[in-house]
Amino acid sequence: EPEVTQTPSHQVTQMGQEVILRCVPISNHLYFYWYRQILGQKVEFLVSFYNNEISEKSEIFDDQFSVERPDGSNFTLKIRSTKLEDSAMYFCASSYTPGTMSYEQYFGPGTRLTVT
């Protein structure tokens, strides 16, 4: 069964450094998302991406964040200058195969980001 993959599984970085989190969505999906989950808290929407542009973003997704689909398979989240409060689990998700009623989002296993 196809699945969303994410690398790395755990990233440790120093405050102020840039990080890039990588995702490979399910191959025939059209919509891509990033969510984050601070330890023990709810899953929060960050951004959605469709047709090579941001569709929607939350108030969390400020200027330090950016997303990119550099080729036909990868979907990346860049955090330009990390802060301690960026420490969280980051989940990538993808959804929607054309011609189906399949609107559920499929999530990757997550990248645990630790900012020290």
Add this chain to the structure above:
Amino acid sequence: AQSVAQPEDQVNVAEGNPLTVKCTYSVSGNPYLFWYVQYPNRGLQFLLKYITGDNLVKGSYGFEAEFNKSQTSFHLKKPSALVSDSALYFCAVRDASGGYQKVTFGTGTKLQVIP
């Protein structure tokens, strides 16, 4: 705006007994509703969805959920709980309009099945 409420932080149930995890939602249009499960240090695993049609939907691992439009609820149920069902369960909603609508999650309910 859309929102989800999961009123119980934790639900304890004895193995073999039926379980219910509650969820109510708010959305401006018609809802698409989802349940996800999260095991420790793992990602979110899709369980089931309501898009349209029959109000009782069946999903993975014997779980089912009932959509009740008048009560704006989508409670997760299972007739006989297993110890392996112990995990964190998230209810989620999105508006049916548009293809890329974000999903809004509830705060999660920890299910503890006692042997």
